Amino acid sequence: MTVKIMTVVGARPQFIKAAVVSHVLERIEGAEEEIVHTGQHFDANMSQTFFDELSIPEPKVNLGVSGGTHGQMTARMLEALESEMMERKPDVVLLYGDTNSTLAAALAAAKLHIPMVHVEAGARTHSATNPEEINRICTDHVATKLLACTEDNLENLNKENLAEKSEFSGDPMYDAFLHYSDLAQRPNLVGVVNGEPVELPAEFYYVTCHREENTGTDEALLGLLDALSSLDAPAVYPVHPRNRSTVCRLAQDEENDFSNILFVDPVGYLESVYLVNHAKQIITDSGGLQREAFYAGVKCTTVLDFEVWPETMVQGRNILAKPTKTSIRNAMSVPQMVDGTYLPFGDGKAAERIANCVVELAERR
Numbered sequence: 001m002t003v004k005i006m007t008v009v010g011a012r013p014q015f016i017k018a019a020v021v022s023h024v025l026e027r028i029e030g031a032e033e034e035i036v037h038t039g040q041h042f043d044a045n046m047s048q049t050f051f052d053e054l055s056i057p058e059p060k061v062n063l064g065v066s067g068g069t070h071g072q073m074t075a076r077m078l079e080a081l082e083s084e085m086m087e088r089k090p091d092v093v094l095l096y097g098d099t100n101s102t103l104a105a106a107l108a109a110a111k112l113h114i115p116m117v118h119v120e121a122g123a124r125t126h127s128a129t130n131p132e133e134i135n136r137i138c139t140d141h142v143a144t145k146l147l148a149c150t151e152d153n154l155e156n157l158n159k160e161n162l163a164e165k166s167e168f169s170g171d172p173m174y175d176a177f178l179h180y181s182d183l184a185q186r187p188n189l190v191g192v193v194n195g196e197p198v199e200l201p202a203e204f205y206y207v208t209c210h211r212e213e214n215t216g217t218d219e220a221l222l223g224l225l226d227a228l229s230s231l232d233a234p235a236v237y238p239v240h241p242r243n244r245s246t247v248c249r250l251a252q253d254e255e256n257d258f259s260n261i262l263f264v265d266p267v268g269y270l271e272s273v274y275l276v277n278h279a280k281q282i283i284t285d286s287g288g289l290q291r292e293a294f295y296a297g298v299k300c301t302t303v304l305d306f307e308v309w310p311e312t313m314v315q316g317r318n319i320l321a322k323p324t325k326t327s328i329r330n331a332m333s334v335p336q337m338v339d340g341t342y343l344p345f346g347d348g349k350a351a352e353r354i355a356n357c358v359v360e361l362a363e364r365r
């Protein structure tokens with residue numbers, strides 16, 4: 001029996017999770033996966049690089065939807081995804097995470113009565129102002145099957161009366177990190193302002209920050225950059241396209257001295273894993289990087305008002321900070337203890353559970 005699985009992806013973290021699951025699906029007889037790329041992330045170093053280096057099957061189609069307001073982006077994706085689903089007639093739709101692509105695909109599949117599996121279900125920030133929270137809640141409530149990365153996420157689903165359709169899978173990001181750490185590559189860094197090669201220092205901090213809360217105003221971004229300027233080793237900061245122009249403007253302003261910060265283009269996943277594993281500490285507002293810091297046992301400071309992954313916020317390992325020098329430096333100075341027996345993200349076999357669940361659901365159709 002052949003089953004047709006439509007995987008919808010659009011953003012960098014989804015490519016990484018989809019990679020490990022796709023590789024398992026490839027080995028299951030009768031499972032045919034078709035990847036649909038919404039186009040949410042489109043720069044080569046935010047998209048194609050991941051397909052190439054993680055050997056993800058080429059998308060059957062790229063819908064080319066990016067930019068605009070949340071409403072505009074979601075609406076355009078919804079319309080395009082509905083057409084794709086009507087034409088391709090998948091037996092099951094596979095969704096990851098909390099982006100606008102996830103929400104649009106969930107709504108389209110629900111209205112067409114196509115069963116769907118949501119991976120990374122039950123993650124909650126409990127913050128009404130976090131746009132991804134709305135995507136998470138709506139997707140979980142319309143999805144057919146919910147797969148949780150942690151027991152805490154499973155408990156969140158239970159509290160929303162979704163226990164019946166929920167299961168623990170473990171975190172496919174953890175699978176990816178375990179697998180690709182062996183293949184990690186020392187990065188070839190390129191300066192974001194001048195396009196010149198940048199030498200990776202022997203000791204460095206790894207920084208990613210791109211959320212609206214931290215980069216939407218000069219004040220917030222300057223608080224972060226001030227903190228990075230005061231560190232005892234350079235900060236390697238791959239700049240997300242979303243805040244590239246603001247960062248470049250501030251970096252070039254002669255009033256600012258950011259010589260301790262290496263503003264570089266986004267790096268590939270294998271290079272990012274190298275940076276995680278070799279950094280003195282990590283400073284980020286990314287949900288993925290917080291978890292990767294935790295997997296690697298590298299101390300993390302999260303510049304956000306809310307916890308996305310409370311399981312990492314233990315033993316001083318990940319601490320919230322405001323985008324100010326004092327708050328970030330205070331969080332960084334708290335020592336961490338790493339208990340290697342505490343493994344909330346599963347056993348590194350989440351991809352197998354996800355793939356099996358997807359195929360089973362498709363076969364029941």
Ligand code: UDP
Pocket residue numbers: 012013016208238265266267268269270272273285286287288289292
């Ligand atoms: N990442 C990467 N290159 C970079 C910065 C990050 O490959 O230049 C990876 C990082 O290792 C993590 C993921 O991208 O796995 C996080 O993506 P992002 O911050 O865009 O999304 P979020 O985690 O906030 O959903």
